[in-house]
Amino acid sequence: MxxxxxxxxxxxxxxxxxxxxxxxxxxxxxxxxxxxxxxxxxxxxxxxxxxxxxxxxxxxxxxxxxxxxxxxxxxxxxxxxxxxxxxxxxxxxxxxxxxxxxxxxxxxxxxxxxxxxxxxxxxxxxxxxxxxxxxxxxxxxxxxxxxxxxxxxxxxxxxxxxxxxxxxxxxxxxxVDTHRFRYTENYHHLEQQLSIAPGTRILLTLARVIDRKGHDTVLRAMPDILRRFPDTVYIIAGPGHPPTVRRLQALVDELGLDNHVRFTSFVDDSDLNAYYSMSDIYIMVSRTLEQAGDSEGFGITFLEANACGCPVIGSYAGGIPDAVEDGVNGFLVQPDDPAAVADRVIHLLGDRRLMEKIGHNGLERVRKGFxxxxxxxxxxxxxxxxxx
Known part of the structure; x- marks a missing residue:
């Protein structure tokens, strides 16, 4: 039966x-x-x-x-x-x-x-x-x-x-559904919508905007990244917890990053491939909030980004090391370490051949096992x- x-x-x-x-x-x-x-x-x-x-x-x-x-x-x-x-x-x-x-x-x-x-x-x-x-x-x-x-x-x-x-x-x-998530060149409408010039280097975090996700760590890494690659833009995409969004916006002001950060709120399913495909690096350096029991169980967006050929950077927090294999489909850093984030981002952005290799590895890894x-x-x- x-x-x-x-x-x-x-x-x-x-x-x-x-x-x-x-x-x-x-x-x-x-x-x-x-x-x-x-x-x-x-x-x-x-x-x-x-x-x-x-x-x-x-x-x-x-x-x-x-x-x-x-x-x-x-x-x-x-x-x-x-x-x-x-x-x-x-x-x-x-x-x-x-x-x-x-x-x-x-x-x-x-x-x-x-x-x-x-x-x-x-x-x-x-x-x-x-x-x-x-x-x-x-x-x-x-x-x-x-x-x-x-x-x-x-x-x-x-x-x-x-x-x-x-x-x-x-x-x-x-x-991940590799028929649904795949690379597309149809992302220029987002560049116009977000006022991003063609050829700009783009970092993306697509997740709920909450304390656990580590957006602030990436923001604190941005000054070092911009000294090496001054045309970089960081897109913070996803629905937000209002107090967290306000703190991040205040940090953007404090660090003088107004021209280099975009908040997009909720992203429609029809635009997901475009966001991943337009980005040079997908990054989510989550932290574990021990007292609240707040943890990252896996991080499915790493697989979605890889399916679109995008290299990823994650953290050694929760279940992320099962989604990101350090040096294979991306890199891992310790949580709350802006210097390490800046180092990995600069390393990737400065080596186009390495970025292509990591992006290819990520896509093949997804196809073979995820x-x-x-x-x-x-x-x-x-x-x-x-x-x-």
Whole structure:
């Protein structure tokens, strides 16, 4: 009998970015391409979203509910229960452990159901702040499999669980759709829109503008970079946390970088390839905020940039070293080290042959090991291994 797969995710494209939403889409699409029946349960907000999802090779069903963050468990319980009544022998794939939390209870009723949990990072490292470690332990301990998108996340889970669960917590990295993310020369409209002259050297960070992402470290590196390459522009793209944006804008003023920094806020999906393709270097030097449990689980944008042929610079923080292999598809630096950032940027910008080599390596690395097709195949192999 063919297994029915049910993916439950808080967010699912089209939505305003987010690695978890991209993970859910990548897995759902490739399970369907393998000829498997797939249903996605997710929230959506507009009729346009509903129309977009009607064209998927799988069905997307709406989970409705107000004050979702407060009542997530109860909404997930209701919607999972309703779905399992239709297909009692379903394999549930929860995009986060919180959405899988009702499954130990539901398995008492739907005894043929199984579930897999995806773990990304932040929802694990913030457990102590949320006071939900007991619920997390029960959810992961009863899962058929837990997929950690980085070795960092895998270790963080294992630190919080009994040893007997260790072999069911596997590392399986994020992927990227190489048909969707690819180099394009159609980016000149962005140069005009952002008042960037053709031939300008461009650094890009495309991520939520929050303290963890390390935008300030790149800004502090800019004076050294500009002394060597005075035509460089740093694009800060993505929706922002207003206090963080204000602090970054104040830092731009303090460092005299007004002519060399662009804030773009949210970037539409249709422009993603153009942003990556116009950039010389994609850079995101995240930091771990220990007290807040705020961490970088992987960094899917590094793969997206590589798929567009763009070299990357990341940091030795969280799961980034699984996305960026130092000296292969980019470079790694220590967090909060503007001098190291400046050194790596200058090194790359000053050696066009090296930039082309790193860009080529990144694209080949993605094609050989980080497509969603490959990630999904490994997931299915792992699932099969648990059912022998």
């Amino acid at each position: 063919t297994t029915h797969y049910l993916i439950i995710a808080d967010e699912f494209p089209p939505c305003k970015g987010g690695g978890i939403a991209e993970w859910a889409l990548g897995i759902a699409s490739n399970l369907a391409q393998n000829g498997l029946p797939v249903t996605v349960l997710s929230r959506w907000k507009t009729v346009a979203d509903r129309d977009t999802n009607r064209n998927r090779p799988f069905s997307v069903r709406q989970m409705s509910g107000r004050d979702w963050n407060t009542f997530r468990y109860w909404y997930a319980l209701f919607h999972l229960s309703r779905a399992l009544r239709r297909h009692p022998d379903t394999m549930v794939i929860a995009a986060t452990w919180e959405l899988a939390a009702p499954m130990p209870l539901l398995q008492r009723i739907f005894r043929r159901s199984r579930y897999i949990v995806a773990a990304h990072g932040l929802e694990v490292t913030k457990l102590e702040q949320t006071g939900r470690i007991k619920q997390f332990t029960r959810t992961i301990s009863n899962a058929r499999l837990t997929i950690a998108v980085s070795r960092f996340t895998q270790q963080e889970i294992r630190k919080r669980l009994p040893d007997r669960t260790a072999d069911r917590i596997i590392f399986l990295p994020n992927g 497509t969603w097709k490959q990630v999904t195949a490994k997931l299915l192999d792992a699932v099969e291994g648990t059912e022998r």
